[in-house]
Amino acid sequence: MLWVTAPFDPAAVIAEFIDAVSPYNPHPEAAPVAVVGLRTAYGEDVFTLSDHVIRAMCRALESYRDPEDRGDCAGCGGRHLDENLHCRDCGRLHGVLGQVIAEHMRRAAADGEAPRPGGPM
Template identity: 50%
Template sequence: MSTYRAPDLLAVLRDFAARVAPYDPEPEAGAAGSLDVRFDGKAVTVPLTPYLAGAMAEALAGHRDRSDRGSCAGCGGRRLDENLHCLDCGRLHGVLGQVLAHQAERIRRAEREYEAEREYEAEWGHRAEWGHEAEWGHRAEWGHRADSGGRGGSEGAAGSERRPAIADASASTP
């Protein structure tokens, strides 16, 4: 709901008609109709030229309420507060809502992986090997290559991005 309060609605309508009238390309065309408004015990009749009618329609169509923050992507409701929190379903929108939704999804995914690992351990009696350890038989660590002298490969070369250093499986065993 708009917070703008006109001291006198009828005066605002008369003022709008007076501000638009100098720009009417055909002022002698005459009134095509009239707008009768009664408000707070007073009345006004505004003669409408086609130009004034178009300007008034454009002004009304272009109005956006200051409290309009769009609709909820979850429930479609139109009641979002100043923090973009849906008052109908509780969903958060905007950047904060995206960050929270992304973090919640990461936590749900980690919980599912944890549960799957616990189920595997309960069924097979040992810890599951996930990722490259099971595939390659050794552990790959991101960092400098063992054979590069700590420089991470040839400097300035096209393939100078960090490569996995291959740690010998027997070296990691005490």
Template identity: 40%
Template structure:
């Protein structure tokens, strides 16, 4: 697990280099590391957090709206398949009929 306090300290130092006299927005302590966050650092942190996209995020379920889709676009909340793939599988499954008799030809 990364050391969050030191990660934030290094992030703040990179941003502070461009505007070291900017007003202080917050003073916090994370994992024992005291941090002074200036306004540009807070803006950069907010933008970075807003722009982050988790690679596991596959959108929301078309049926229940849940955010937990697996790699096959099956909702972990309601169990239904979602999207075009889910619709195709559901339609094919509905029209499937197993062979009841096998004939030699």
């Protein structure tokens, strides 16, 4: 898991993925379905990709969940909620605290009083 924190060679990551899934290719004799050239700061590489590798990429993508994915904003539909479930795009606060604040704002609006930021709820 060195790749999580250290700089890494993208070509090495692709080579590792191919090495990890290739032993399970049910048709290793089949011709590659793609040839991919890769130019990075470390140099240039060419990878031949089998149908099995591409299908493995599809399965990996289906099961992938980004650690930054905290759902969509109910206000603007954005996908940038921070660790406090605060939308970086429109400012809406989600979660239990967000619901409490939203309810307070609705009550205050219904009572005809302007909500006071930072005031008692």
